[in-house]
Amino acid sequence: xxxxxxxxxxxxxxxxxxxxxxxxxxxxxxxxxxxxxxxIRTTMNGMPYLNFLIPGVVAxxxxxxxxxxxxxxLNVQRxxxxxxxxxxxxxxxxxxxxxxxxxxGALRGLYAGAIILLLVWPIExxxxxxxxxxxxxFLNGAVFSALGIVVSFLxxxxxxxxxxxxxxxxxxxYLCNTFFSTDRIPHGAREFIAALPLSQTSxxxxxxxxxxxxxxxxxxxxxxxxxxxxxxxxxFVYKKKNL
Amino acid sequence: xxxxxxxTKQFDQFTAVDAISLRIETGExxxxxxxxxxxxxxxxxxxxxLLLPTSGEIRIDGELLTRKRQDLKRKVSVITQEYSMRQDxxxxxxxxxxxxxxxxxxxxxxxxxxxxxxxxxxxxHRRKTIRKLSGGMKRKLMVCRALLTExxxxxxxxxxxxxxAISRRQMWSLLRQLNEKGLTIxxxxxxxxxxxxxxGRVALxxxxxxxxxNTPSQLIQNLGAYAVDELLExxxxxxxxxxxxxxxxxxxxxxxxxxLRDTTLEDVFVEQVGKRxx
Numbered sequence: 001x002x003x004x005x006x007x008x009x010x011x012x013x014x015x016x017x018x019x020x021x022x023x024x025x026x027x028x029x030x031x032x033x034x035x036x037x038x039x040i041r042t043t044m045n046g047m048p049y050l051n052f053l054i055p056g057v058v059a060x061x062x063x064x065x066x067x068x069x070x071x072x073x074l075n076v077q078r079x080x081x082x083x084x085x086x087x088x089x090x091x092x093x094x095x096x097x098x099x100x101x102x103x104x105g106a107l108r109g110l111y112a113g114a115i116i117l118l119l120v121w122p123i124e125x126x127x128x129x130x131x132x133x134x135x136x137x138f139l140n141g142a143v144f145s146a147l148g149i150v151v152s153f154l155x156x157x158x159x160x161x162x163x164x165x166x167x168x169x170x171x172x173x174y175l176c177n178t179f180f181s182t183d184r185i186p187h188g189a190r191e192f193i194a195a196l197p198l199s200q201t202s203x204x205x206x207x208x209x210x211x212x213x214x215x216x217x218x219x220x221x222x223x224x225x226x227x228x229x230x231x232x233x234x235x236f237v238y239k240k241k242n243l
Numbered sequence: 244x245x246x247x248x249x250x251t252k253q254f255d256q257f258t259a260v261d262a263i264s265l266r267i268e269t270g271e272x273x274x275x276x277x278x279x280x281x282x283x284x285x286x287x288x289x290x291x292x293l294l295l296p297t298s299g300e301i302r303i304d305g306e307l308l309t310r311k312r313q314d315l316k317r318k319v320s321v322i323t324q325e326y327s328m329r330q331d332x333x334x335x336x337x338x339x340x341x342x343x344x345x346x347x348x349x350x351x352x353x354x355x356x357x358x359x360x361x362x363x364x365x366x367x368h369r370r371k372t373i374r375k376l377s378g379g380m381k382r383k384l385m386v387c388r389a390l391l392t393e394x395x396x397x398x399x400x401x402x403x404x405x406x407x408a409i410s411r412r413q414m415w416s417l418l419r420q421l422n423e424k425g426l427t428i429x430x431x432x433x434x435x436x437x438x439x440x441x442x443g444r445v446a447l448x449x450x451x452x453x454x455x456x457n458t459p460s461q462l463i464q465n466l467g468a469y470a471v472d473e474l475l476e477x478x479x480x481x482x483x484x485x486x487x488x489x490x491x492x493x494x495x496x497x498x499x500x501x502x503l504r505d506t507t508l509e510d511v512f513v514e515q516v517g518k519r520x521x
Contacts, residue, residue, distance in 0.1 A: 005340070013331070082326065082327035086327055089293065089320075090341075092344045238310055241295045
């Protein structure tokens, strides 16, 4: 029931800010596709670069869509509007609040990813996006929503979330299997970067899209991230002394 | 019934609330009176579970209050000092969100919202987003939101701060009506007149400690119902008397500028903690 309440709240927000949310989800990925896909025409691993790029950009978009939908919003609600106080005061179980945020964030990520897919649909790429791709993208969104919750609780002021984005989200966007394969990264860093959630998502979604064999161990890795980050979020709402 | 047992809250080395114990009976209108920084808001913060105590405990109807106690939280509504509302929602959305957080059916939320908006004179503004509302309207909306869920206990943290005189009187009248209907109210304020006018009992709070708890009239009686102020070079010096005749005798004996007046709750506070309230 509490989860439905949070979904309702996020739905109202989505309806209210529909055009802004859609444009924000659209611009950066569109630029990537134009510049790297159509502008700088090349190949990657023997395939047209656009075919390599699209699954990565879709994964990247779900990451950004989910993280931004939760981190900045919750941070503002907690530090500036104090609207989060009413959630804590209310009888809604706080785990349902966290679950609702993660679910809503994952759906927002999927929405952003779907926009990109619609955008590239007319192009004859032969890429396949099926139910399993959607499940992986949903999981990716859930992981980054949970990360958004953690970041919003760690933030001490409004600038902290964009700062975190600059230090962590943006490097991930560029390095995690989006624009080039993590195989090209030197040893040591390669293993670390390949284990990050966006690398796993891009790898699996790309594998499905290009009909290559996919190691679904990545799903377990994403689930592990989700469990750990959700656990930290729950710790904050139940145990943090001063919210 | 609200009970605080040795409730303490520390922020690093600073003790904001220092081992206070208190019992507020069901249906009581209780005031926490103290200057800024006395620990009133921190106490409300712990009662609303926004802050967790460093030590001590809070019981509602004999049950230990924690963030997980849905049943206890259901009984309580809080009007915080800050507006604590999403700025991009309109009034109807604020009410619906609150009702949903308290598991009220949507039909009931809407019906009760109609009543409360009509009562508070907010009906014609209901489609305005929060950021477009005046401070007074936001305060009224916060009251409507708190009452939407028909709580048994209402916690109010400086509810009339920043209100004009007329709005303040309207708020007082509303709070009196709610208390007469059986609502338990805990009010924090630094307005003496507010505490004296509304509260059945008052606790004087300063430096995180409770100095004294009693009815406003008894606190005044204990000090002396009559005050004689004498203006000296270093300021006004007040003396208190239990009998009017004693006060008049004192007044007659003074040669400088002096006045006889009724003792107020502020006098009690000044005598106890040596600090002006506002």
